[in-house]
């Protein structure tokens with residue numbers, strides 16, 4: 001069967017007309033900023049205080065684009081007679097975003113919540129070397145990380161909050177017990193003071209009394 005002449009042209013024009021009458025969805029970036037979802041994978045922020053230099057993120061990164069240097073430091077014992085401890089001190093933490101494929105594995109595996117996604121994405125550079133962000137830059141990204149979504153009202157408390165609440169309850173119970181002991185001690189002191197006052201006060205003589213001499217006893 002031979003094709004109808006001009007059918008393709010009519011179909012093409014129909015598509016053009018349909019598209020022309022639809023509302024445009026093009027965002028005029030950079031004049032208009034895009035509305036990104038809060039958990040957008042834009043860049044990775046480092047919360048250095050939480051990092052224990054365990055190297056898990058660097059080992060698991062499929063692109064080997066996390067660079068960590070550290071040294072060990074001896075910490076004096078917490079109490080006299082205790083043992084000295086050693087701890088890792090971070091010297092360098094860098095991520096090469098020219099290699100990163102934004103898989104998020106480093107963030108998932110970090111056991112100490114030191115890495116977070118930030119939705120910031122405007123860090124294009126003309127020099128590829130500038131895409132290696134050192135620790136100071138990674139820390140700056142932390143301040144652009146959105147707050148986590150609120151917990152479901154029926155959800156269990158996070159373990160950190162549950163532990164803090166348990167400690168606060170224990171402390172309150174200890175303080176209440178101390179206050180009770182202090183009250184009891186005060187009541188005991190008061191009772192002793194009252195007894196002492198009674199002992200010092202003049203009292204009628206106790207026991208058999210010498211009878212007054214009667215007439216004719218001599």
Ligand code: SF4
Nearest residue numbers: 061100101103104106
């Ligand atoms: S997001 Fe993936 S590729 Fe990028 S640094 Fe983390 S683990 Fe490596």
Ligand code: SF4
Nearest residue numbers: 051052054055057110
């Ligand atoms: S996994 Fe987390 S704690 Fe361990 S080195 Fe990486 S960022 Fe630091």
